[in-house]
Amino acid sequence: MHTTLIDAATLAGHLTDPDWIVIDCRHDLIDLEAGRVAFAAGHIQNAQFASMEDDLAGPKVGPDGKFHGRHPLPDRAALIEKLRQWGVNDQSQVVAYDAHGGMYAARLWWMLRWVGHPAVAVLDGGLAAWQAQGLPLVTPVATRPRGNIMEKPSLTRTVTAGELVANLADGALKVIDARAPDRFRGENEVVDPVGGHIPGARNRFFKDNLLSDGRFKHPTQLTKEFGPLFDTVSDVVMQCGSGVTACHNLLALEVAGLSGAALYPGSWSEWCADPARPVATGEA
Known part of the structure; x- marks a missing residue:
């Protein structure tokens, strides 16, 4: 189980492993579509795309009518549903990556721990490290069977x-x-x-x-x-x-x-x- 970082060579050896789920977290705080455009232009084989705005954050105004920041946490049930759509199971090893030093991939890493899933790691060095190994990017978007991950006790803490x-x-x-x-x-x-x-x-x-x-x-x-x-x-x-x-x-x-x-x-x-x-x- 990889729970913090993973190197490009190790990830490359598991791209077709059905128990490994790769998530592309590229994003731009100014151009909100930049991550999705970059994913379409080329991504790691079998990767799914995570939108910072739509998947990794919830509504900015909560049910209490108060503003809770630019990227509040989503509803936990909504996150579990999205993880299942990406094919994540309880036994899945999830690997998150971006092209920004891990600044967005780390958010997904934390969120998986938030819903009790420890087997999640960030690609150390991101896409730059991947390409430095001469490893390819692809354009076809893979389809994965629906996952069955269940919410478990959180491995993280929050404060208000x-x-x-x-x-x-x-x-x-x-x-x-x-x-x-x-x-x-x-x-x-x-x-x-x-x-x-x-x-x-x-x-x-x-x-x-x-x-x-x-x-x-x-x-x-x-x-x-x-x-x-x-x-x-x-x-x-x-x-x-x-x-x-x-x-x-x-x-x-x-x-x-x-x-x-x-x-x-x-x-x-x-x-x-x-x-x-x-x-x-x-x-x-």
Whole structure:
């Protein structure tokens, strides 16, 4: 079972294995159709396509009438149904990939763990690593038999905006923000019209988890770099702009053997939508 990362050569050896499901998670936050277009132009053999907007996120406004961020989690039953459409069974090894250092693939990795499926890994280095091995892309879209995956106890944790508001009093939870430093400091008004971060949060840009070739750093290096940010991993809450790249930091922690951190799914886009919630700017 592969539960964090998988290399291109290993994946290539299982492309026709009926128990292996490959999911293409390419996306562009500006051009929302770019991922689907790229998939149609060429993808890993037998891969299915996951839309960030339609499959990996739910409605931005919840049943309570409140805005819950740009990419709220979907209904768990809806996610299970989509996984079955992709052919995922309880015994399936799922492999997610993208062309963006794993920033979108990590979201699917986390979501499968959210519904209790541990056998999910991200292609280390993504499509660049695949093509660097001389491995091909194809255009035919494979059809898979419907899967029968069942929801199980979650392997992850989440926190709400309300819990983080309450946490402002004592800071027992350590919030780590995966956005780029300029966004964290509140200096990028194009991306974040309301700039800044949750008071007390610290910054760990998700791209700092990667080597120059787009593969994840060695577990020892990740442990060393995350170490100064917290004392106990179970007290850590990962967030970002909308709960996507925060999953990259959560994956990096798992690669480092540091399990137990939580995700704030609404992240900054939900937090800053309520003017009653405080905002900090500048460095941590």
